[in-house]
Amino acid sequence: xxxxxxxxxxxxxxxxxxxxxxxxxxxxxxxxxxxxxxxxxxxxxxxxxxxxxxxxxxxxxxxxxxxxxxxxxxxxxxxxxxxxxxxxxxxxxxxxxxxxxxxxxxxxxxxxxxxxxxxxxxxxxxxxxxxxxxxxxxxxxxxxxxxxxxxxxxxxxxxxxxxxxxxxxxxxxxxxxxxxxxxxxxxxxxxxxxxxxxxxxxxxxxxxxxxxxxxxxxxxxxxxxxxxxxxxxxxxxxxxxxxxxxxxxxxxxxxxxxxxxxxxxxxxxxxxxxxxxxxxxxxxxxxxxxxxxxxxxxxxxxxxxxxxxxxxxxxxxxxxxxxxxxxxxxxxxxxxxxxxxxxxxxxxxxxxxxxxxxxxxxxxxxxxxxxxxxxxxxxxxxxxxxxxxxxxxxxxxxxxxxxxxxxxxxxxxxxxxxxxxxxxxxxxxxxxxxxxxxxxxxxxxxxxxxxxxxxxxxxxxxxxxxxxxxxxxxxxxxxxxxxxxxxxxxxxxxxxxxxxxxxxxxxxxxxxxxxxxxxxxxxxx
Amino acid sequence: xxxxxxxxxxxxxxxxxxxxxxxxxxxxxxxxxxxxxxxxxxxxxxxxxxxxxxxxxxxxxxxxxxxxxxxxxxxxxxxxxxxxxxxxxxxxxxxxxxxxxxxxxxxxxxxxxxxxxxxxxxxxxxxxxxxxxxxxxxxxxxxxxxxxxxxxxxxxxxxxxxxxxxxxxxxxxxxxxxxxxxxxxxxxxxxxxxxx
Amino acid sequence: xxxxxxxxxxxxxxxxxxxxxxxxxxxxxxxxxxxxxxxxxxxxxxxxxxxxxxxxxxxxxxxxxxxxxxxxxxxxxxxxxxxxxxxxxxxxxx
Numbered sequence: 001x002x003x004x005x006x007x008x009x010x011x012x013x014x015x016x017x018x019x020x021x022x023x024x025x026x027x028x029x030x031x032x033x034x035x036x037x038x039x040x041x042x043x044x045x046x047x048x049x050x051x052x053x054x055x056x057x058x059x060x061x062x063x064x065x066x067x068x069x070x071x072x073x074x075x076x077x078x079x080x081x082x083x084x085x086x087x088x089x090x091x092x093x094x095x096x097x098x099x100x101x102x103x104x105x106x107x108x109x110x111x112x113x114x115x116x117x118x119x120x121x122x123x124x125x126x127x128x129x130x131x132x133x134x135x136x137x138x139x140x141x142x143x144x145x146x147x148x149x150x151x152x153x154x155x156x157x158x159x160x161x162x163x164x165x166x167x168x169x170x171x172x173x174x175x176x177x178x179x180x181x182x183x184x185x186x187x188x189x190x191x192x193x194x195x196x197x198x199x200x201x202x203x204x205x206x207x208x209x210x211x212x213x214x215x216x217x218x219x220x221x222x223x224x225x226x227x228x229x230x231x232x233x234x235x236x237x238x239x240x241x242x243x244x245x246x247x248x249x250x251x252x253x254x255x256x257x258x259x260x261x262x263x264x265x266x267x268x269x270x271x272x273x274x275x276x277x278x279x280x281x282x283x284x285x286x287x288x289x290x291x292x293x294x295x296x297x298x299x300x301x302x303x304x305x306x307x308x309x310x311x312x313x314x315x316x317x318x319x320x321x322x323x324x325x326x327x328x329x330x331x332x333x334x335x336x337x338x339x340x341x342x343x344x345x346x347x348x349x350x351x352x353x354x355x356x357x358x359x360x361x362x363x364x365x366x367x368x369x370x371x372x373x374x375x376x377x378x379x380x381x382x383x384x385x386x387x388x389x390x391x392x393x394x395x396x397x398x399x400x401x402x403x404x405x406x407x408x409x410x411x412x413x414x415x416x417x418x419x420x421x422x423x424x425x426x427x428x429x430x431x432x433x434x435x436x437x438x439x440x441x442x443x444x445x446x447x448x449x450x451x452x453x454x455x456x457x458x459x460x461x462x463x464x465x466x467x468x469x470x471x472x473x474x475x476x477x478x479x480x481x482x483x484x485x486x487x488x489x490x491x492x493x494x495x496x497x498x499x500x501x502x503x504x505x506x507x508x509x510x511x512x513x514x515x516x517x518x519x520x521x522x523x524x525x
Numbered sequence: 526x527x528x529x530x531x532x533x534x535x536x537x538x539x540x541x542x543x544x545x546x547x548x549x550x551x552x553x554x555x556x557x558x559x560x561x562x563x564x565x566x567x568x569x570x571x572x573x574x575x576x577x578x579x580x581x582x583x584x585x586x587x588x589x590x591x592x593x594x595x596x597x598x599x600x601x602x603x604x605x606x607x608x609x610x611x612x613x614x615x616x617x618x619x620x621x622x623x624x625x626x627x628x629x630x631x632x633x634x635x636x637x638x639x640x641x642x643x644x645x646x647x648x649x650x651x652x653x654x655x656x657x658x659x660x661x662x663x664x665x666x667x668x669x670x671x672x673x674x675x676x677x678x679x680x681x682x683x684x685x686x687x688x689x690x691x692x693x694x695x696x697x698x699x700x701x702x703x704x705x706x707x708x709x710x711x712x713x714x715x716x717x718x719x720x721x
Numbered sequence: 722x723x724x725x726x727x728x729x730x731x732x733x734x735x736x737x738x739x740x741x742x743x744x745x746x747x748x749x750x751x752x753x754x755x756x757x758x759x760x761x762x763x764x765x766x767x768x769x770x771x772x773x774x775x776x777x778x779x780x781x782x783x784x785x786x787x788x789x790x791x792x793x794x795x796x797x798x799x800x801x802x803x804x805x806x807x808x809x810x811x812x813x814x815x
Contacts, residue, residue: 091530096530097529097530098529098530099530100530100531100540100544101540101544102530162548162551166544166547166548166551167544169543169547170540170543170544170547173540173543173778174531174536174539174540174543175530175531175540200547200548200550200551201550201551201554201785201786201789202554203551204551204552204554204555204557205554205555205557205558205793207555208555208556208557208558208559208662209558212558212559212562212658215654215658216654219654221650221651221653221654222651222654223562223565223566223651223654223655225651227647228570228647228648228650228651228654229566229569229570229573229647229648229651230566230569230651231565231569233800234561234562234565234797237797237800238558238561238562238793241793241797288789288792289792289796291796292796292799292800295800300800300804301799301800301801301802301803301804301806302803302806302807303799303803303806304796304799304800304803304804307796307799308796308799506529542775542779543778543779543782546775546779546782546783547782549782549783549786550782550783550785550786550789551786553786553787553789553790554786554789554790554793557790557793558793560790560794561793561794561797564794565797565801568801583739587735587739590735591732591735594728594731594732594735594761595728597728597731597765597769598724598725598727598728598769600769601724601768601769602724605724696769696770697770700765700766700769700770701770703765704761704762704765704766707758707761707762707765708755708758708762710738710758711738711742711754711755711757711758712754714742715738715739715741715742715750715754716742717742717745717750718742718743719742719743719744719745720745
């Protein structure tokens, strides 16, 4: 009996309290949203294949990038690793039978679905053109789209994030197996724990800030309207107080995934375990202190800009520690380039490029030139897509045998990983150059001399789209025809590999006891 | 069935209490933008806030504060009695009644202030916006609290020496809502009363 | 009985805060209001919410929330407190 065979009816899935089944419910839902957001991105890249605005109107283009941002940020990236892999793995990695609050866990999925319904309703009803950032005064006074409906969707889905974060924190505190002390925890747990802290401390600020936008839009008065003595920049402060840490909500769990995969396929204990754990907490905390770097040219005080610039540079320190430590883990390892490892290495490389270009944007003077150009687009896509999505797919492949009980086809896995790496760079590296040349974001037409680079980018998007469809195909195939997986096909350490694949309903037949730290890999195999 | 993840009732209780405290941490930051918006607005258009404050009912606000502080006492006593397993219903009834009285007075205040608020201009309009938004979000929280207390009343038989966690957790929430009001009261009702 | 004493103290503080608003103290009125409110909140948290009996973890949760709120206020204030001080060519004049 495994958790998959506990019940076959739709009802048994929709009323389950099992964290593993809830993880799969999330996986299905976020995959659907990923392809909706991806379709919007594809339309944008098609439009940008030619300098003239010929495929879609300016208005439609505005709606496309808004819906792409809203869906990818709140309905895919933020729940991706914490709600799917985190939900599945956190209890198993700490030797627990379930999350601390299973019913709350299921409720958070339903809340996600309700929030998604609001957003899709707004999309069907005609969309929104404010951009995912909802900047005032446009969103409160001028935009004609269904702003309130989209805000309602984001507000609701925020509570799903908060409940998942709360559940993970309490689970890690209260349900660790005997002997599993904090410094014996896998880094994936550290990463999801730190992410959950951000989720519960930042998300409520966004929820209230968006409520204030909706109220101001409906009532015609509010705290962001300068005519009443309000301040539009106040919205930006409050919005980025959430939305900058939100980047770390996306990338910290990705770091956790990479920290599991790299030691396993290098057959080496992770280098500098304690520094890795401290770096995770450091990134989570410093990430809250840097939001003003989104506002350097917004009219924010120059002195605040200096403070935020300096603090932004500080995030580079723990991030660099992590990159160096992953690299050092590889040193003298017996490396296997299996599909999860290719994704993880791709993550490290792309995250490094994304992180280093972030330093350009954290520099006050350079940012004046680069603000709102494609340089920014390239930078955050290297972090969010090159970083988070690569790691998410790496994690899905790495734990696929555990989740499904089947092996995925290895050659297809490697091919998809390489195709994605190539397609990603082809799409987004030209955007750095375009941004530096001065192409602004959020326009549906551009100067003709920028067409060559834009064509590279659009061609890359096609490769990327194919790369994302591939795993959907072969992972689906493997569910029916894949080779049966053993309990521990990768010879990995970690409690989740000590139980059968797929695991039984309550994860372990006997509560495991832990007597040593994680990553007890032997370099010689 | 739903509690297989815990080894003992005590582990379940401590997990639930921690969960509620974390939720309250979330609530603090949920109110955060409102408080910060108030602070910035008050420093930007101080005079308008003062004159707005003089238009709302000092005595009703003060009486409401006393009602809510008293409801916190009865809620604390409800938790104490739930652990003893007797007399919990009386305290829950008093708590819900005090909370309801608060909401009734608040509703009366809203009704009598609405006309003035609708005609307010400039900074005073922003004052009224914050007043309705902040006390409104607070009232919504209180209404949810009354609902939870009513549910505890209906299930009061279950609570005793060995199991009183739901009463404790609801109590934490109730006291938090009380604390929010403790700050809202001087922010809206007490601006330069000596000039009123 | 201890609860009743705390309640009485809360009502005394309520009287103090309401009364203080009739004494002209300028900026100190706001200070007095916030100081008394904080004291009331502390009493409710320590006694009614049993914070004084809770372990380090729960206390930490309570403190972290306030620290994060302070971050929101403090770092935003680096902007508001210096916005009029000097201007970049592109920044708004108040």
